[in-house]
Amino acid sequence: MILLFGLFFILLIIGTSIANSMFISSIIYMIYYGLPLEMIPQRMAAGVDSFTLLAVIFFVLAGALMNRGGITTRIFTLAEKCVGHYTGGLAHANVLASIIFAGMSGSAIADTGGLGAIELKAMKDGGYDEDFSLAITGASSLIGPVIPPSVPLVLFGVTASQSVGDLFNAGIIPGILLGIIMMVVNYFICRKRNYGVSPKASLKEVLKCFIWAFWAIFLVVIIRGGIAFGVFTPTEAAVIAVAYAIILGLIYKAVKIKELPSVIKETLGTSVSVLYILSAATLFSWILTYEQIPQTIAGYLIGLTDNALLLLLIIMLILLFVGLFMDITPAIVILTPILLPAVSAVGIDLIWFGVIMILCLLVGLITPPVGMVLFVLSGISDVPIAKISRAIAPYLVASIGVILLIIFYVYLMTLNPSLPKLY
Structure with missing residues (x-):
């Protein structure tokens, strides 16, 4: 080894x-x-070689189509009308828009690249400091891969042989909780910096904006409702999301037929990269399994403690450290087979462990030196990564706080199986 x-x-x-x-x-x-x-x-x-992995490709394509199809603009405008009049209104709208968009794309990069440009311009026009605007835009993008549909949860489901539908259901509450905590952080920062607020929209304005954005938001209902009621699988939902995004883009006249090949080409580039990482990581993981590394590590971890809470906390620290240096896709494929034996041995629910694992690894997207979201934000703003990292620190702490809350709940659930699973 x-x-x-x-x-x-x-x-x-x-x-x-x-x-x-x-x-x-x-x-x-x-x-x-x-x-x-x-x-x-x-x-x-x-x-x-997995039918479920098609969901990753199609959700990436759906996110690209939504970004070009004017859907993100309508989502952010509605979010601003709903919460813009509160302290830190545009920052709250940033988070709320990410929660809504999370129900469509399932990707942090899609959120940052699509909603990000719109949100940054609105916050700049609203008098918000650039570093703060970039920080909340990057932090709120973490909600996308938690609330279903979620590309990382699909990858975990395939790697761990767990139900993607159950993983999607388990991600809803943690994703919303993450958004609420970020809004709380927004409030205190914005009150301290004395940022202005938007005029309160009348009920008529909100309804008008809701009608304007209705068909965009209805995609969330289609995806969640279809999966929840067993009408279609997560993979089929991804295909439906693509078809719906194309139709909506054409109706909104924001996407032209001649532009579709370029969007597909862009998606193919991303998809090939993800699939290559998966195939290489699978080979790497096979060697680890051949050498019985997962069993060895599981034995070592259980030797440290057979207490579910302590084991989850140890694994959290390991995942947070790995996330600093490794992208989430290879980390999922490599670490899942290694950690699952130890987690199973102490009776931790594997669906909830998947959510915890994804949350921990997502933190790496907004932490240097490899944080992809930081690089995207720096690229679209020319602000140094170090400056963005300092501004995003409060949200980093808040995200870890949410992970700890979920870990303690899962621990209590293992002690008392009668507790509701919340999904």
């Missing part, structure tokens, strides 16, 4: 991508120890 991990980290240090680092180190390890090389294509193909 020293050879495998040594090569992996050396490749990372010299600037090789995570996917290539996993792929190259796995091949060298297999050649050195004489493992059958025909397992390379077999394991890599097996890693992406």
